[in-house]
Amino acid sequence: MKAVAVFPRERAVRLIDIPEPRITQAGEVKLRTLDVGVCGTDREICGFHYGTPPQGSDHLIIGHECLGEVVEVGAGVTRFKKGDLAVLTVRRPCGVAECPSCAEGRQDFCYTGRFTERGIKQQHGYMTEYVVDSQEYMIPVPRELREVAVLVEPLTIAEKALIEVWQIQQRLPWSCPQAGGTRKPGHCHHALVLGAGPIGLLGAMAFANAGFSTFVYSREDEKSEKAELVRSFGATYVSSMVTPVDKLVERVGTIDVVYEATGASKLSFEVLKQVGPNAAFVFTGVPGLKGTSEIDTDTIMRNMVLKNQVLLGTVNAGHDAFEAAIRDLGDFLTKWPAAIKSLITAQYPAVEFKQPLLSVEGIKNVIRFG
Ligand code: BGC
Ligand code: ZN
Numbered sequence: 343m344k345a346v347a348v349f350p351r352e353r354a355v356r357l358i359d360i361p362e363p364r365i366t367q368a369g370e371v372k373l374r375t376l377d378v379g380v381c382g383t384d385r386e387i388c389g390f391h392y393g394t395p396p397q398g399s400d401h402l403i404i405g406h407e408c409l410g411e412v413v414e415v416g417a418g419v420t421r422f423k424k425g426d427l428a429v430l431t432v433r434r435p436c437g438v439a440e441c442p443s444c445a446e447g448r449q450d451f452c453y454t455g456r457f458t459e460r461g462i463k464q465q466h467g468y469m470t471e472y473v474v475d476s477q478e479y480m481i482p483v484p485r486e487l488r489e490v491a492v493l494v495e496p497l498t499i500a501e502k503a504l505i506e507v508w509q510i511q512q513r514l515p516w517s518c519p520q521a522g523g524t525r526k527p528g529h530c531h532h533a534l535v536l537g538a539g540p541i542g543l544l545g546a547m548a549f550a551n552a553g554f555s556t557f558v559y560s561r562e563d564e565k566s567e568k569a570e571l572v573r574s575f576g577a578t579y580v581s582s583m584v585t586p587v588d589k590l591v592e593r594v595g596t597i598d599v600v601y602e603a604t605g606a607s608k609l610s611f612e613v614l615k616q617v618g619p620n621a622a623f624v625f626t627g628v629p630g631l632k633g634t635s636e637i638d639t640d641t642i643m644r645n646m647v648l649k650n651q652v653l654l655g656t657v658n659a660g661h662d663a664f665e666a667a668i669r670d671l672g673d674f675l676t677k678w679p680a681a682i683k684s685l686i687t688a689q690y691p692a693v694e695f696k697q698p699l700l701s702v703e704g705i706k707n708v709i710r711f712g
Contacts, residue, residue, distance in 0.1 A: 345470035346695045346709070347401040348387055355388050357695065358401070363474040368418030371480055373410030373428060373473045375711040377492035377689075380698040381407060381540065382605070383462060383628075388699045391630065396464050405469025406432045406461035407495040409483065411712065419477050427483040429494045429668075430475060433658050434458045434465060447478070450502070450658035459658075469695070471711055481664045487671055490682055492708050493544060494667045498659035500545035500601065501666040503624045504552055507599055510622055510652055533599040534559060534590070535577075536613060538568045540706045541626060542603035543685060546577050549601060551673050557594045559585075559613075575678040587612045597621055605629045611637045619649045624656055 347358045365372055384404050387393035395402040412426045422428060435444035436456035443451035460475075461467020483491045533549040535542050538560035550556040556577040562568045569579035578594075585593045587609070596618035602610050605627025614623055615638065645651060659667075674682040687704030690697050698707035 343471035344692050345403045345466075346405065346692065346699075347403045348390075348393065348395075349401045350390050350393070350395065351400060353390055355696070355699065357693065358403075360403075360470070362472050365414060365416045365474055367476065368416045369476050369478065370416040370474050371412055371419055371422050371428070371477050372414040373408075373430075373475075373480075374413045375408060375410050375468060375471055375473055376427075376488075377409045378405040378469045378709045378711065379407030379492045379496065379540075380707050380709065381496060385699060385702070387462065392462070394463050396466060399466075402461070403466035403468075403470055404461045405467035405709075406459065407492060408468035408473065409488075409491045409494070410468075410473055413472070415477075421477050422480065422482065427485060427488060427491060428480040429483055429491060429664065430460070430468065430473065431479045431481070431659070431661070431664060432459050432462065432495065434460065434479070448660050450660050469692075469709060471692075481661065481668065483668055484672065487668065487675070490671055490675060490686070491668075493540075493671060493682070493685060493706060494664060495659075496540050496706070497544045497548065497667040497671065498663040499541055499603075499626050499656070500548040501663035501670065502659040503545070503601055503626065503654075503656050504548060505662060505666065506654060506656060507622050507624065510654070511620075514620055531555060531599075532595055532597055532618075533557070533601060534594055534597050534613070536560075536600065536602045536606075536610065537604035537627075538562065538572065538579075539603060540685060542601075543568075543571070543705065545601045545603055545626075546572060547575050547674055547678070547682070548670055549599070550575055550577050551670055551677070554599065555595075559590070571681055571684060575674075575681045587616060590616050591618075600624060602627055608635050608637070611642065614653065615641055615645065617645075617649075617651060620651070621649070622652045622654060624654045626656055628657075 433449040435449045436454045438454045449457045458464040531554045533554035533556045535546040535558045546558045558572045559580045564581045572579040600623040602625045607629045688707045689710045
């Protein structure tokens, strides 16, 4: 079968032929790959800046945003049957007995750093015709989501952030209706999303769907298609060409949550200075290491203390976020079908894998296997 592989030493990315994987354990499921999404991480790996092949291998099969259809199940599989749709988690446990997170199936919070990630770190990925893995790393997807379920994995980033934000904000002495309480929300739910790429736009939809007044801050102008798209799901688009960072509060009002999806560290710390009392600021981007830059640490630290602010980084996702993503995608399809479908901007057959891996055009580009 065909697979897309990166050869870091040769500095090459090419289609290779490999044997079809087979079920060898009772708990395994074999999927026929339908769609694999391409993201910034894949492009970084294909630029040889990130990613590690499995031990002893000269190449890494990439792809970590996968929707598949079950074609075969092992004798001990209870959660799947032939014909079901499934998405896969990315991270696999470190296997170190002392790591409490991995032992609990929460390798997204691994302590040792020795976790692996399919298609990214020491494990082959999903950009291939068939995938075999344990049922515990798969989540069932309803048929109605066939056309958009490739967006589940990138949406899990926002879902994990939302879960964490709700948990953190339970520290507040009132309970916001969005969190299941009865008090008036007041200023507690103005969310600002930084960036209008796939992670930002999916995040904005998730925050809007969770009841936040949601603002998306990005470079494109306010008449652009992106801005139109943001407005189509009830969020407000704010262009950095019109509103500089120090005017954000004038435009947005008190900022209660920031969901950063740009990987731009300097901009992010500038925005951090603008957030309101009790705010939570969530980083999701992984910036390249471009050297140091100056930030106003006194103002930031002073604000964070005097306003009880929280700064949070989040990576990867557990089952809870995958389930939330599947539930939310269903909501998006009902409420904003055109918007959610428009996030998938192009689909390529496997032989044209180079196109989406090299270009940054569109929002979410997908390689379609089946
Ligand atoms: C993936 C995560 C992964 C992270 C770091 C992201 O693109 O969505 O699952 O943990 O990269 O490798
Ligand atoms: Zn990704």
